[in-house]
Amino acid sequence: MKMALKEASYAYADDEVPVGALVVCNNKVIGKGYNQTEKLKDVTAHAEMLAITAAANYLGSKFLEDCTLYVTLEPCLMCASALKWARIARLVYGAKDPKAGYSLTQGRILHPKTEVTNGILESECGSLLTEFFRQKREG
Numbered sequence: 001m002k003m004a005l006k007e008a009s010y011a012y013a014d015d016e017v018p019v020g021a022l023v024v025c026n027n028k029v030i031g032k033g034y035n036q037t038e039k040l041k042d043v044t045a046h047a048e049m050l051a052i053t054a055a056a057n058y059l060g061s062k063f064l065e066d067c068t069l070y071v072t073l074e075p076c077l078m079c080a081s082a083l084k085w086a087r088i089a090r091l092v093y094g095a096k097d098p099k100a101g102y103s104l105t106q107g108r109i110l111h112p113k114t115e116v117t118n119g120i121l122e123s124e125c126g127s128l129l130t131e132f133f134r135q136k137r138e139g
Contacts, residue, residue, distance in 0.1 A: 001094055001121045004070045007034040007047060008128055014039055018128045021047035021071040023055035023064060023088075030067070031055030047071060048079035052086055063087045072125040074101035074118065080109040090115045094125025 007020025011034035023031035033050025037043055048071055056062050068090040069083060075093065080102035083091060091114055102109045110116065 001070050001072070001092065001125070003029065003032070004047075004072050004094070005121065005124060005128070007032055008072045008125070011035040011047070012128060012132055018132050019047040019071065019073045021051040021069060023051050023067050023069050025055070025059070025064070025067040030058040044078065046076065046079050048075050049082060052082055052088075056086065065089055068092060070120075072121075073097050073129065074103060076100045077102050077105055077109065083114065084109060084111045087111050088114055090117070092117045092120055094119070094121050095129060096122075 004020040004022050007022065008018040011020060012018035016035040016038055020034045021032065022029050031051040031054030033047045033054060035047050036045040036050065048069060051069065052064065055064055055067060064086045066089055069088050070092045072094045074095065074097040075083065076097070088111065091110065096118065
């Protein structure tokens with residue numbers, strides 16, 4: 001998760017919502033990303049989506065069945081759906097997203113075999129987001 005936080009810091013430096021993600025397979029980082037929706041003018045350029053694409057390219061497969069995605073913020077519905085289609089084995093996230101997190105939606109969004117762990121470095125992940133939006137309000 002510390003590496004995902006480093007990715008989030010790149011987003012922060014680019015004035016993007018500071019979310020970072022990475023995909024790990026067999027203890028090796030095979031994909032990473034940070035939010036770049038403003039930079040790329042692409043609403044789908046979330047950290048998770050970029051990390052999933054990089055990992056799929058690395059593996060030469062659309063399926064990430066033996067992989068774990070680490071992300072600093074609970075995925076939105078779009079990203080959670082992409083994780084379902086990628087058949088990610090495990091999702092680990094830091095801070096919950098009470099406004100747009102996938103868990104707000106009724107029903108199962110993730111693949112039935114996906115294991116979920118949350119609250120990892122939750123304080124650090126949440127603090128980065130809180131500081132970013134505080135500066136936006138004051139600026």
